[in-house]
Amino acid sequence: MSASSFNTISIRTMPPAARSSSGTAGRGQTRANIALSVALAIFLFLVPIPLGANRPFFWATNAVIVGVIALVYAVAMIRSGEGWRISVRQHAGIVVLWTAFLGALIVQILPLGDIWNSTRFITQDGAEISTATISVAPGPTVLMALRMLTYGVFFFLVLQIAANRARATSMVRAVFIIVCAHAAYGLLAVTQLDDPLLFFEKWAYEGSATGTFVNRNSYATFLAFGLVIGLVSAFRALFAGNGRRGTNENLVAVALYLTGTAIIAAALVATRSRMGLAAGAIGCALCALVVGLKLWSHRKDAFFLGIGMTLGLSVAALFLFGSGTLERLGSAERDLDVRVALYDQVIRMIGERPWLGFGGGTFEVAYPLFHALPVSPDRVWDRAHSTYLSLWSEMGVVFGSLPMIILLVIGWRCAQFVRRREHDWWLPLMALGALVVGAVHSTVDFSLEMQANTFFLLAILGLGVSHYRRQGEDR
Structure with missing residues (x-):
């Protein structure tokens, strides 16, 4: 087949919304997408700094920042006469589910109490x-709707960046560097700077690495995302070319990725987060297993090398910083008893309003109406310590399951990309690993209720699920 024939086929099979009216990018x-990638990278670096963005003021600020970025990008695209690289129609199912969830939040704040008796509970x-309202x-609930709207716009912008293969790779590299920087600060703070929280004295989790986050478990999830990216990126550099050994330049990249991954692993262990460490280990183990299976026919040692790298990093991190985590394993049984009692009461909450919920973002207000012994009254329980139970109690079983279904759809698509693609399956694998980390840790904690973590997860998922093309293919 001639080169001209190949170019013709490439243009014909390209999604219409992903190319300009002239058929070329x-x-x-190109300038707009480069500027967008730089703006989002800076945003991702800054967003964890103010306490993991876990305050209403930061939610509003981030909404304004993301909105301004989206507006400037849209104006630039309109002025250049270009269309979206990734259209809404290409992810129509996700958009419908997200719109339904956002609509449910809006319905919850409408004054339906006078006409709907179901707003009562015991x-x-x-x-x-x-x-008066659901x-x-x-x-x-209004603030939660604002966060959901911000997440949707942010995810759409990441998809535009990821439409270009080279740009997507650069963006995921930037995300990894950002996590490394925050991991290095977390280690420095807990070992050399008298363990502060930014410029303030800590009021919780003394002796545990928290970085710029208040909660060590939320910081652990953030680090585990970077751990997955670093491990998969090291594999990609080592086995570039579908299993063929890389050049010396690749080996240097492997060394750099492993160094960054070791820093992240050390910071993760220094958090003393039991479930954060477990979630990170599970995500990395899954990625190592998939890499081994994908490269089995070319490099059978890839599987064993992956297991060895994962175990080596884990042992080194535990040896250096693991004493605190091992000490906390002794209290796991007592903590489990408290959590089971809490979950039992939250499930009772869900039973009172299984279809309507108590309102998005209202767990802190609604739970005291059901709080009783044996859950300790000496502690303020403003979180359900399970994102799944939190969503079901706030949004009801049906609408509260929509975010999980959206993530399952994205995960399924990434899994299909990993299975079907011969070469470009690394980014979808990173997305799968990060999704597993978030899903596992969310069963017993609220890490994804921290806005910084949600932004990072969405960035990784957007880079993995986007239908990107090779550089220059749209010409």
Whole structure:
């Protein structure tokens, strides 16, 4: 087949929304996408700094920043006469589910109490309470809707970057460097700077690495995302070319990735987060297994090398910083008893409003109505310590499951890319590993309720699930 025939086929099979009216990617679009990738990389570096962005002020600030970036990008695309690289139609199922979830949040703040008797519920003490809206606190529900809108716009922008293979690779490299930088700061703070929280004295988790996060478990999830990226990137550099050994330049890249991964692993262990360490190990083990299976026919030692690298990093990190984590394993049984009692009461909450929920973002307000012994009254339980239970209690079983279904759809698509592609399956594998980390840790904690972690997970998933093409293919 001639080169001209190949170019003709490439143009015909390209999604219509992903190319300009002239059939080529214009310079204006390229400049806009480069600027967008730089802006989002800077945003991702900054967003974890103010306490993991876990405050309403930062939610509003981040919404404005993402909105301004999207507006400037849209204006640039309009002025250049270009279309979206990745259209909404290419991810129509995800868009529909996300819109339904956002719509449910809006319905929860409407004054339906006078016309809908289902806004009543029975508390732990047997008192009957009726509310004017489905949400028992419309303010937090509005803030949750704002966060969901911000996440949707952010994910759409990441998809535009990821439409170009080279740009997607550069972006995931930037994400890894950002996590390395935050990991290095976390280690430095806990070992050399008297363990501060930014410029303040810590009020919790003294002696554990928390970086710029308040909670060590949330910081651990953040680090575990980077751990997965570093491990898969090292494999990619070592086995570039579908299993063929890389050049000396590749080996230098492997050394750099492993160095960064070792820093992240050390910081992860220094958090003393039991479930964070477990989630990171599970995500890395899954990625190592998939790499071995994908390269089995070319390099059978890839599987054993992957297991060895994962175990080596884990042993080194545990040897240096693992004493605190091992000490906390002794209290696991006692903590489990407390969590089981908490989960039992949250499930009772869900049973009171299984279809409507108590309102997005309102767990802190609604749970005290069901709080009783044996869950300790000396502690403020403002989180369900399980993102799944939190969503079901706030949004109901149906609509509360929509975010999980969206992530399952993305994970399924990434898994299909990994299975079908011969070469470009590394980014989807990173996305799968990060998704497993978030899913596992969310069973017993609230790490993905920290906005910084959600932004990073969405960035990795967007880079993995996007239907990107090779550089220059749209010409």
